[in-house]
Amino acid sequence: MTQTSLNSTLHASSDDREVLVRVENVSKKFCRSLKKSLWYGVQDIAAEVTGQKTDHALRPDEFWAVKDVSFELRRGECLGLIGRNGAGKSTLLRMLNGLIKPDRGRIELNGRVGGLIALGAGFNPTLTGRENVYVNGSVLGLSKAEIDAKFEEIVEFSELEEFIDAPVQSYSSGMNVRLGFSVAAVLLKPDILLLDEVLAVGDINFQIKCGRRIRELAPHSAVIFVSHSMYNVSWFCSRVMVLSNGEILQDATNPADGITKYLSITEIKQETSGTGEATISNFQLMQDSGLPVPENARFSHGDKLSVEFEIHVKTPQSDVKIFLVILDESNNGVVYLPVKDGLGDDIVFSKGVFRLSIPLGTLDLNAGRYSFLAAIVDANTSGSTNYGSTILRQQGIHPFQVAGECYSSAKIVRPVVAIVK
């Protein structure tokens, strides 16, 4: 089943599915100063003990980490919670998991909750993996017989056979997540599954296994999945909520809309290094029409693009070559564009100012956020297998977006024609 068809299946009967998570006007504040936060904590406890009504207005150095968040999540929905660093995602998840209390609002959870949050599955570091599995299970109301029946499967899923009798404090963060995910997903079979950056840790095989298990659980549970990977979010989630400064910026039933919103609020930083003997300036990105478009403009998949910029070579003795790279949002190179003349030979620039116009054609870029990297290298030291010494390396130039439904980890989408025999 494709992601789109999975999503539409999940949406099809959205009205009659049971609400498993209800969050009403939930807010949580924190304090930037440790000293003041301790003092406020004492005041709050005193107010609670004496039955005084707490005034939730912000005191000096306090801020809302989560502010007035409301939503409902039904069985069968997988909500991707995305946002920039510090947006409040983990704080919201920690409140849902009962690790911290909201200052305002109400959270209602119907069913068994399994959570894997901030690498901590609530394990006791001095106990062994085996002991932690039993402690976790019994805290969640499972009998010894129920845990016994699932124990082998948990260990097998976590691939920790050799380490299951070692104390958890000797585990790496990846091993911790593996055991935590196995307990949450294999033992608990939760109605509500809370996952914070689980797939960011662990090797690729385990990530694939986790992903498969999340997709198996998703139709029967309500899953909240925090991630910075738009690929994973678009792959697992049937709905996407964008948080910004603790508030909901968008709650999108079409994940692609939520991801596009998130990308529009994330900044791509320019970074420049090199000797300064050559620079580039007046970089413009253009659509087929030849009209320059502003930074962060949104193109459709398949649009034809071109770029124009000036290269300024300052030092007389250095002949230089230039190449461009299109970077994705994680600054991985997606398309390598060495600058050649009409005959396919490198263009070598000597001292002077040159304006270049480069038609890029149709790049077939997948939905996502991109920017350019320009590199100017010494033509005399570069060969067929090395780039030569770097004179300028400028990345994060002219960010742009490509809109679409599919945020795959493959960055170039090129449909192919098959002959069916």
Ligand SMILES: Nc1ncnc2c1ncn2[C@@H]1O[C@H](COP(=O)(O)OP(=O)(O)OP(=O)(O)O)[C@@H](O)[C@H]1O
């Ligand atoms: N215990 C705490 N005390 C004080 N401030 C906190 C505490 N926990 C979180 N914060 C602050 O609350 C804000 C929200 O943090 P949170 O961890 O929820 O963000 P996030 O969206 O999960 O970020 P990231 O993507 O970096 O994990 C941040 O400014 C963070 O510094």
